[in-house]
Amino acid sequence: MFHWLEKRPFFFAVAVFVVIAFAGLIEILPNFAQASRPVIGTKPYTTLELAGRHVYIKNSCNACHSQLIRPFKSETDRYGHYSLSGEYAYDRPFLWGSKRTGPDLMRVGNYRTTDWHENHMKDPAGVVPGSIMPAYRWMFKNTADIDTAYAEQVTVNKAFAVPYNAEIPMADGSKATVALADTVEGARASALEEAKVITADMKDQDVKDMVEAGQIPEIVALIAYLNSLK
Amino acid sequence: MENRPLEYDYTVAKWFMLTTVVLGIVGMLVGVILAWEMAFPAVNTIAGEGLAEYTNFSRLRPLHTDAVIFGFTLSGIFATWYYIGQRVLKVSMAESKFLMFLGKLHFALYLLVVVAVVGSLLLGITTSKEYAEFEWPIDIAVVVVWVIWGMGLFGLIGIRREKSLYISIWYYIATFLGIAMLYLFNNMAIPTYFASGGVGAWYHSVSMYSGTNDALVQWWYGHNAVAFGFTVPIVAMIYYFLPKESGQAVYSYKLSLLAFWGLMFVYLWAGGHHLLFSTVPDWMQTMGSVFSVVLILPSWGSAINMLLTMKGEWQQVASSPLIKFMILASTFYMFSTLEGPIQAIKSVNALAHFTDWIVGHVHDGVLGWVAFMIMAALFHMAPRVFKREIYSKSLMNTQFWIQTLGVILYFTSMWIAGITQGMMWRAHDEFGNLAYSFIDTVAVLHPYFTIRAVGGTLYLVGMFLFAYNMYKTMTSSRRVEESELQNASPMGA
Numbered sequence: 001m002f003h004w005l006e007k008r009p010f011f012f013a014v015a016v017f018v019v020i021a022f023a024g025l026i027e028i029l030p031n032f033a034q035a036s037r038p039v040i041g042t043k044p045y046t047t048l049e050l051a052g053r054h055v056y057i058k059n060s061c062n063a064c065h066s067q068l069i070r071p072f073k074s075e076t077d078r079y080g081h082y083s084l085s086g087e088y089a090y091d092r093p094f095l096w097g098s099k100r101t102g103p104d105l106m107r108v109g110n111y112r113t114t115d116w117h118e119n120h121m122k123d124p125a126g127v128v129p130g131s132i133m134p135a136y137r138w139m140f141k142n143t144a145d146i147d148t149a150y151a152e153q154v155t156v157n158k159a160f161a162v163p164y165n166a167e168i169p170m171a172d173g174s175k176a177t178v179a180l181a182d183t184v185e186g187a188r189a190s191a192l193e194e195a196k197v198i199t200a201d202m203k204d205q206d207v208k209d210m211v212e213a214g215q216i217p218e219i220v221a222l223i224a225y226l227n228s229l230k
Numbered sequence: 231m232e233n234r235p236l237e238y239d240y241t242v243a244k245w246f247m248l249t250t251v252v253l254g255i256v257g258m259l260v261g262v263i264l265a266w267e268m269a270f271p272a273v274n275t276i277a278g279e280g281l282a283e284y285t286n287f288s289r290l291r292p293l294h295t296d297a298v299i300f301g302f303t304l305s306g307i308f309a310t311w312y313y314i315g316q317r318v319l320k321v322s323m324a325e326s327k328f329l330m331f332l333g334k335l336h337f338a339l340y341l342l343v344v345v346a347v348v349g350s351l352l353l354g355i356t357t358s359k360e361y362a363e364f365e366w367p368i369d370i371a372v373v374v375v376w377v378i379w380g381m382g383l384f385g386l387i388g389i390r391r392e393k394s395l396y397i398s399i400w401y402y403i404a405t406f407l408g409i410a411m412l413y414l415f416n417n418m419a420i421p422t423y424f425a426s427g428g429v430g431a432w433y434h435s436v437s438m439y440s441g442t443n444d445a446l447v448q449w450w451y452g453h454n455a456v457a458f459g460f461t462v463p464i465v466a467m468i469y470y471f472l473p474k475e476s477g478q479a480v481y482s483y484k485l486s487l488l489a490f491w492g493l494m495f496v497y498l499w500a501g502g503h504h505l506l507f508s509t510v511p512d513w514m515q516t517m518g519s520v521f522s523v524v525l526i527l528p529s530w531g532s533a534i535n536m537l538l539t540m541k542g543e544w545q546q547v548a549s550s551p552l553i554k555f556m557i558l559a560s561t562f563y564m565f566s567t568l569e570g571p572i573q574a575i576k577s578v579n580a581l582a583h584f585t586d587w588i589v590g591h592v593h594d595g596v597l598g599w600v601a602f603m604i605m606a607a608l609f610h611m612a613p614r615v616f617k618r619e620i621y622s623k624s625l626m627n628t629q630f631w632i633q634t635l636g637v638i639l640y641f642t643s644m645w646i647a648g649i650t651q652g653m654m655w656r657a658h659d660e661f662g663n664l665a666y667s668f669i670d671t672v673a674v675l676h677p678y679f680t681i682r683a684v685g686g687t688l689y690l691v692g693m694f695l696f697a698y699n700m701y702k703t704m705t706s707s708r709r710v711e712e713s714e715l716q717n718a719s720p721m722g723a
Contacts, residue, residue, distance in 0.1 A: 088441025
């Protein structure tokens with residue numbers, strides 16, 4: 001049979017394809033619907049948080065920080081409850097990472113604050129002596145891309161029915177709603193309101209001035225995102 | 231048919247040889263910078279505060295991996311294809327104007343994609359998925375490049391004189407199909423600009439899969455991009471170049487059959503080992519773990535087949551640096567494909583995952599196996615392509631030992647670093663509290679990061695020797711006759 005195949009490239013290629021495609025079909029497909037169902041209390045990202053997530057991706061934070069807590073005592077002691085599949089329901093792309101040069105950030109919003117992040121992103125070794133993390137000072141000057149974050153919200157709302165403007169059940173029995181603006185201007189305005197809450201806890205005068213002038217620096221969006229990780 | 235040897239046309243092969251060398255140096259130079267940044271964080275701002283955004287570890291890291299995978303390795307794959315393909319199919323590119331045009335177009339578009347990738351990654355335009363960082367416009371260009379290569383590949387097979395496909399051709403076909411399938415499915419995304427009616431950045435897209443599903447598809451891709459980029463086409467090379475250079479027949483045809491179909495079937499199942507103890511279903515994790523161990527069989531099948539090809543001719547390893555490169559590559563292939571399955575065992579993975587041991591594993595595979603084999607291939611091709619002998623044998627030997635030392639420093643330091651950090655993360659004191667804060671586990675790694683950076687630098691020095699040797703071979707080495715090009719490549723002192 002193999003001698004026959006070796007003289008017939010077309011059938012050879014078909015045979016190879018069948019053999020390699022087989023595993024993907026069996027391993028990946030059956031689980032798709034179940035794995036993407038959110039757990040109670042999982043909310044989609046606000047415009048500012050999503051813009052911060054884009055800053056996180058733009059600077060490959062995921063190259064050094066994981067967002068996946070494994071079910072071991074040493075990990076739950078250090079980072080909090082182990083990860084559940086549904087908690088990632090609105091993560092496109094997933095940001096589990098593959099290397100922990102720095103600590104896991106899955107629930108960093110539970111134990112770090114806005115001012116901690118502000119100081120740390122400016123001078124990591126000043127906050128954590130011995131840290132090998134580089135400083136990210138340009139994030140205090142570059143402006144965050146709110147429009148693209150809004151475009152992504154509209155896209156996932158349309159294409160994947162991500163529940164914006166809808167009641168979401170929370171763990172304590174209450175309901176929460178994440179608003180999606182009707183227009184990009186509306187999204188910019190609500191992101192600016194959110195940004196003002198963050199900058200109230202920040203010291204950097206340039207950042208405060210930018211937000212007063214209606215501009216949102218990348219660092220503010222990033223902190224909004226990091227604070228949302230719980 | 232005329233009774234004279236075919237004249238093969240190596241134009242496209244030569245171009246890809248050039249990009250192999252250049253992008254190899256670029257990718258590894260970036261890697262060396264990254265290694266020094268981890269050992270000495272001040273290197274992050276080496277070009278000044280103003281350029282810190284572009285010299286920073288996190289911005290350069292995807293550039294390093296992609297330059298080595300899609301720059302160096304892929305160029306090497308294409309260069310060897312445009313060389314081996316003609317020779318084992320017994321047909322010249324020059325016989326078909328169309329195939330020649332496709333080959334040149336393939337190279338031109340490939341270069342364009344390389345430029346686009348470098349630019350976009352430096353600007354931070356990325357999807358974040360490892361080895362699939364490119365945004366949708368580049369993805370489309372990649373697909374076009376791939377389809378053109380496929381047309382050229384099957385076109386050449388279509389007009390072949392030798393009816394039976396040699397083993398190497400099996401592996402090139404598998405490379406084409408495997409990457410095509412994986413790349414398409416993993417990069418499925420919706421451009422947000424169009425979906426939202428023209429808001430935001432035009433190049434931005436959002437993944438079709440979310441969370442756990444996205445992770446599953448990504449590591450099905452990520453693991454198998456290693457399969458079809460770092461294993462399958464490199465095996466294609468060694469099946470051609472080792473028998474050619476040594477003048478020995480492949481040890482066993484049956485073993486090559488078993489190894490090929492075994493590899494095709496088993497490899498794709500093993501992706502789950504990247505997701506052990508994550509939120510993907512347990513049965514999938516177990517499958518990934520079990521199949522990873524099974525994967526030793528087809529991997530060692532190829533490697534042993536290559537080593538046994540040298541049976542009775544082991545003196546060649548001592549006398550020829552070119553054979554040295556290939557035998558070391560094959561040995562590292564065995565080593566790496568044993569280390570991988572060990573790391574895929576659940577209890578070992580609990581310790582090794584997220585640590586530098588994984589980084590060490592990737593590098594003993596890529597530096598020891600992939601890069602050594604690609605450089606051996608280029609050394610073998612150079613005299614046949616440029617009709618000149620290899621410029622310097624002693625320089626080859628020097629390069630071999632410098633780079634071997636570099637790889638050894640790299641993986642041994644990363645073993646120690648990974649296992650040390652993994653043990654410290656899980657250590658508890660007598661009261662059941664964590665024994666170390668995270669920063670303790672970072673500070674302890676400094677000596678190993680430094681050793682790794684030295685190892686990487688040595689390897690890069692070897693790359694420069696390689697580039698110099700190739701350059702001299704191309705331009706000023708002694709010209710050789712066809713009769714000198716039977717088996718062992720001619721080398722100057």
